Amino acid sequence: MATTEEIERRVDEADTARSAKRSTAAQQIGALAARRAEIAEQLDNVERELGDVLVESGDVIEIGELATFTDVPAADLTRWLESRKTPRPKRKKPAASSPGAKNAAHQKPAAPRAPTNGKTSPLQEVPLARNDAANTPAEVT
Secondary structure: OOHHHHHHHHHHHHHHHHHHHHHHHHHHHHHHHHHHHHHHHHHHHHHHHHHHHHHOOOOOHHHHHHHHOOOOOOOHHHHHHHHHHOOOOOOOOOOOOOOOHHOOOOOOOOOOOOOOOOOOOOOOOOOOOHHHHHOOOOOOO
């Protein structure tokens, strides 16, 4: 059986080896992620330039011709072109006077429903305020 000192030494060795592997993995991931970000930025810049040239040359050559001449898929050319077109200004929506006003204008009023199968509706009528004349009993003839 191992002594407590031997156990501690073995755990330290295992931890040291594991820590070294973790450190190496973290360093590699960090370096690769930084490299990827740099390449992605370069790619964005190239795609932006492609779009600019496509916009500038649009009056002299069409996407289909470019695809034929360059063997670049028309879908890619179109995507680059559309990414460079200036976006249309968005229309402002009129401000609603109340939170439900926007939807209320387009909704039909709910029709009353008759109870089904002799069951009453869980909604009960709310009594309306009465004036003095309504409180007096009506004459029955």
